[in-house]
Amino acid sequence: MARRVIIACDICETEPATSQQFGFGEAKFEVDVCLEHGSALQDALQPYIDKGRVPEEPRVPGVRSKATGTKSDSMTKEIKEWAKAKNIKHNDNPSSDINQYNESH
């Protein structure tokens, strides 16, 4: 049995919408947004993405991190796909920009 799930925008209830994730402080959020509100979210975050930096990772004594920059790979991938779907162009290093965004929120 085929089932189709249609997502509505959490802001205006327009269909279809896509789920977007973002972080702020220690919290991660997911919101379903239509094209218009997806653009509004992008516009609101872009200045901070542009100016964001990668914070130093907290070090836990006795625990060695296996690799750096892998913590948020799945979220990075989602944002990359989102940016690609929306044809958002980044400067020279898109993954760097996205990592900065992820790490700084």
Ligand SMILES: [Zn+2]
């Ligand atoms: Zn909307």
